[in-house]
Structure formats: C-alpha cells, structure tokens
Amino acid sequence: MRHHYALAWEVARRNGHLAFELDDNSQVGELRRVAVAMAAKLGFDETTRGRVALVATELGSNLVRYANRGRVLLAAVESTPGKLAVEMLSLDHGPGIADLSACMADGHSTGGTSGTGLGAVRRLSDEFDIHSSVPSGTVILARLTTRPAPPPSGPFVVGAVALALPGETACGDGWSVRQGEAGTAVLLADGLGHGWEAAQATSLALATFETAPFDDSRAMLQKIHQALRTSRGAAVALAQLDPAGTHVRFAGVGNIAGRLISGLVDRSLLSQHGTAGLRLGSLHVVDCDWPAHAVLVMHSDGLFSRWKLEGAADILQHHPGLIAAWLMREYCRGRDDASVVVVKRRDV
Structure with missing residues (x-):
C-alpha cells in the first residue's frame, strides 16, 4: 500500500x-x-x-x-x-x-x-x-536532524514505538514525555478500539497531560478522565521520575503495564481496571525506588504482557528507541494498535 x-x-x-x-x-x-x-x-x-x-x-x-x-x-x-x-x-x-x-x-x-x-x-x-x-x-x-545537533540534555533518554493496527491509517496509541526541573513525566495512552476515533481520544489525553505534566498523579488522571468524557475513552498510564533518577511514581487505568527491569531486578507496575473518560475508580499510585541500571518500560496491550529477555539481556545496554523496537519485533500481537515506551538514565 x-x-x-x-x-x-x-x-x-x-x-x-x-x-x-x-x-x-x-x-x-x-x-x-x-x-x-x-x-x-x-x-x-x-x-x-x-x-x-x-x-x-x-x-x-x-x-x-x-x-x-x-x-x-x-x-x-x-x-x-x-x-x-x-x-x-x-x-x-x-x-x-x-x-x-x-x-x-x-x-x-x-x-x-x-x-x-x-x-x-x-x-x-x-x-x-x-x-x-x-x-x-x-x-x-x-x-x-539538522546540524549542528544540540548536545544531549536532561537526565533521561527516551525511545518509543507506536504502530497502528495493520490496515488502519491512524494509530490509537500515543505517548508524550516532558522534562524539566521537577523531573521527567511520561504519559502513554491507548484509545479504546482503533482507528481515528481511538486516535482522537489519545490526542485529548496527551494534550491534557502536556498542560501540566508534573501535577499530582491522581489530579492529572482525573483531568484526563474529564477531558475524555466526550470521546470513546482510553487506557492511560503516567510515570513521573524525580530529577535524580532514583524514584518512580506510577499510576494508570486500563490495560497499560509498566516494568522496571535490569539484569537483577524485574518489578511490575500495574494499572487498575477502568477506562479514562468512561469509568474511573479510586486511583492507586505506586511509589518505588529506581534500582541502579534498571530501565523503565511502559506498553499497551498491543504487546504480549509476559515478554522476557532470554537470550538478549544485552539489549538493555542499547538506546531506548532500539529497545522499544526490539520489543515490538518480538512481542507485538499484531491484532491491535501497539505501543511501547522505554526510559533509561543517560549514564546507564
């Protein structure tokens, strides 16, 4: 095509x-x-x-x-x-x-x-x-990009891949990242279903997040919930990282998963049931340490949830964009929009 x-x-x-x-x-x-x-x-x-x-x-x-x-x-x-x-x-x-x-x-x-x-x-x-x-x-x-390219900035490097369901012209998954003095904030959204209406719901979620990415996690997800009431709704997950890169705050609703993974650590960060814009219960926020050398991975249910790094543990040493592409190659279901975001410290 x-x-x-x-x-x-x-x-x-x-x-x-x-x-x-x-x-x-x-x-x-x-x-x-x-x-x-x-x-x-x-x-x-x-x-x-x-x-x-x-x-x-x-x-x-x-x-x-x-x-x-x-x-x-x-x-x-x-x-x-x-x-x-x-x-x-x-x-x-x-x-x-x-x-x-x-x-x-x-x-x-x-x-x-x-x-x-x-x-x-x-x-x-x-x-x-x-x-x-x-x-x-x-x-x-x-x-x-155009040269000279600016020197790298910020404590984190981010990479992501989002793919539309085969045959669709719009991707219902999307992501946004913002870095500032308060730290780094990442939002991943998966509009309900697929196609342009799913993409529109995701666009609303991203636009709302970008107005105040460092707001309290619960308050931000509530804002997104209200903004999506006129849409078909979306699964959303928000990760906020402190400037030192030692702490993660994670909150989500719907089928978006998070993991902190390294050669020694593999911790799941779970979203709760519900759909932003349709039904939002009492939000649960996970606060946890970011272990040394660990990488943060967030993905929609377009990827198989039980992915693993057997035979390719060295992939975590690479650029986050390459890690995201590798995960998409290995574990994309191919039956829905799919997205994965990878964040790692710049010095890892």
Whole structure:
C-alpha cells in the first residue's frame, strides 16, 4: 500500500510510526520518498534531506537483499527538547550479522547499493545504534536532524514505538514525555478500539497531560478522565521520575503495564481496571525506588504482557528507541494498535 504524504505526516505527528514492509526494490523507493517528504515537512535543509534519502535507501536495500521478513518504521520524533528528527528503525527476523564490526566499517557495501554501507549510515545519522544476533536478526536505529545537533540534555533518554493496527491509517496509541526541573513525566495512552476515533481520544489525553505534566498523579488522571468524557475513552498510564533518577511514581487505568527491569531486578507496575473518560475508580499510585541500571518500560496491550529477555539481556545496554523496537519485533500481537515506551538514565 502506498502512503499519501499528507496522511503519512498526520500519522507520524500523532506519535505513530509508519511501517514499510520491504521485500522488493520498488518499496525502497517509496520509503525514501516518504522519508524525504517528512524531512521537508520538518523544515530540514537540502543537505539534511539528502542524508535522510541515503539512509532510507541503504536500510531498505539491505533488508531487501538479506533479511527475512524485514521492515522499516518511520516517524518524526523529538530527539532532544525542541529538536525534531526523522527516525528510522530497521527490523528483521534473521539471519543476523555474524561479523558486526566488519559490516560497520565505513565503505563496506551491503551488496550493490551505493557502497556506503552501515558504517556510513552511522556517520550520516545524528543518533545511531544497532543490535544483531545470529540467527534471530537485526534491529537498527537511525535518527537524523539538522546540524549542528544540540548536545544531549536532561537526565533521561527516551525511545518509543507506536504502530497502528495493520490496515488502519491512524494509530490509537500515543505517548508524550516532558522534562524539566521537577523531573521527567511520561504519559502513554491507548484509545479504546482503533482507528481515528481511538486516535482522537489519545490526542485529548496527551494534550491534557502536556498542560501540566508534573501535577499530582491522581489530579492529572482525573483531568484526563474529564477531558475524555466526550470521546470513546482510553487506557492511560503516567510515570513521573524525580530529577535524580532514583524514584518512580506510577499510576494508570486500563490495560497499560509498566516494568522496571535490569539484569537483577524485574518489578511490575500495574494499572487498575477502568477506562479514562468512561469509568474511573479510586486511583492507586505506586511509589518505588529506581534500582541502579534498571530501565523503565511502559506498553499497551498491543504487546504480549509476559515478554522476557532470554537470550538478549544485552539489549538493555542499547538506546531506548532500539529497545522499544526490539520489543515490538518480538512481542507485538499484531491484532491491535501497539505501543511501547522505554526510559533509561543517560549514564546507564
């Protein structure tokens, strides 16, 4: 299916990723055109649009030639506060890269492309990360923005993936993150059902959150509940992190789960039953310590709840956006909108 540029922009602006299944060279051209159109919508200059085109071509061509069931996810994301980037996530199910260091050498061709290779994808990108295992497959993150890119700021790094139900043009899941002196606040919302009405409910939840992200958790969820009364409703979860990154406050309603996970810790953060906008009971707020080296994961019920890291514990050492993409590749149900948000300390 071809993506209309204006529609593609609307979906991406709502925090959803566009999915490009790649098994033919003609689909690589479509990925490149939409990525460049997105960069133009963001106001990127000609040089940056050229970098976007090269990265899209290399990632897409690599999947067509070598991957089993490969696709690229495309979105406009906030890479640093106030700075937008085009994000491309390449996911495949094998065969994996046996010699990753050789493939990452600049100029190493992935077979008949422009000869740039994954090393040049890394050089052209402002943020880049890769994880590969044999025979499971490879996940790559590439973010591009206008240069010079601002230095990283804030104590946390955040990554997320949101995908619409296959066949839908709008994603009913969405997320927002705000960082400030009071800490960092993350909201994940899953509009009831799917399609545009679900997306509208999620947009209302995100807009309400963004007016006062550091309000008391119960008060914020009550505000969202009131704002969604004219909508079909949504599951929502709010995580507020202290500036030092040592404490988490979590509250949610509906089928959104949270976990603090590391090599030593695996703690679930549970939402209560209900739906914001329809039925909201007495809210329960979880206050807990954030263990050293732990990563916060929040996801909708579009992902299987009993996911695990067996055989890929090292994934937690990577960029949160890559972790989110890996979880989506491994555990997406494929029968509903799906979203996952990952937060980790910048120094972990």
